[in-house]
Amino acid sequence: MSIEEHKAVLARVFKAFGELDLHMIDETYSPDYEFDAPPLKGSSSSASSGREAFKQRVIAFGDAFANIKYNIDDIIGEGDLVATYFSFGGIHRGEFAGFPPTNKQVKVTGIHFTRFVDGKIKKTWAGFTNIAEALSAN
Amino acid sequence: MTVEQNKVLIGRLFEMVFNQVKLEALDEICTPNFVLETPGVPTSKGIKDGVESFKQRIISYSTAFPDIKYTIDNTVAEDTMIAVGFSFSGTHKGEFLGIAPTGKKVTATELCFAHVANGKISDLRFAPYGTPINVLLAA
Numbered sequence: 001m002s003i004e005e006h007k008a009v010l011a012r013v014f015k016a017f018g019e020l021d022l023h024m025i026d027e028t029y030s031p032d033y034e035f036d037a038p039p040l041k042g043s044s045s046s047a048s049s050g051r052e053a054f055k056q057r058v059i060a061f062g063d064a065f066a067n068i069k070y071n072i073d074d075i076i077g078e079g080d081l082v083a084t085y086f087s088f089g090g091i092h093r094g095e096f097a098g099f100p101p102t103n104k105q106v107k108v109t110g111i112h113f114t115r116f117v118d119g120k121i122k123k124t125w126a127g128f129t130n131i132a133e134a135l136s137a138n
Numbered sequence: 139m140t141v142e143q144n145k146v147l148i149g150r151l152f153e154m155v156f157n158q159v160k161l162e163a164l165d166e167i168c169t170p171n172f173v174l175e176t177p178g179v180p181t182s183k184g185i186k187d188g189v190e191s192f193k194q195r196i197i198s199y200s201t202a203f204p205d206i207k208y209t210i211d212n213t214v215a216e217d218t219m220i221a222v223g224f225s226f227s228g229t230h231k232g233e234f235l236g237i238a239p240t241g242k243k244v245t246a247t248e249l250c251f252a253h254v255a256n257g258k259i260s261d262l263r264f265a266p267y268g269t270p271i272n273v274l275l276a277a
Contacts, residue, residue: 111250111265125247
């Protein structure tokens, strides 16, 4: 797979996150997929593995933010890696990463790294650049 | 800028500024209107800025962890943008995020994403990932 094809996969998956299209995860993520991302409710560890665990994470985002929509602001690729600067927005209606709901329209930004192996997403790492600022009540 | 030149630029940021704490090098590494986006940095006129905020962040880390050492783990570069995954290790000897010194040696991980213009970094965003430092210090 080329770098441009890797980027096209990232565009598809970020769109699918917003549509809660979990079927896409089976198509594009490796069966032994691993991820390291900020822990959400019910998970004390930041590192996890498996497509099913990741689906629960996508659902948790949708539960916490009404009308959630993701956007890739910047995307670059080199070798088997793709990096994005991304954002997601929605109405913060549920507890998220320790922040109680503000019921406000919010925008959270983050950085996301993906490693591809044999055309499938093998590993991702991600973090937020502004979560406390975006989700604090004041 | 070529991909290789961008890697040299980021390499200088990590080695000279982060590891050797030569803050004066930032003036040649960052553009004058440099934008910093990182957790905990206050906004000014709706944007996060700039070199002064960046210096304060670097000093706060190197004061809390005097033996701090940064390592670049992964790099993704194109002509106008570069992103790196990095880790840093240090011994907690000064107050950090309101936590009194614990003497613990910790290693934390972050991602950063930069835009490059005219051979300098015009904006730089940081996103911690993995176990947060405050959790590591409390463990």
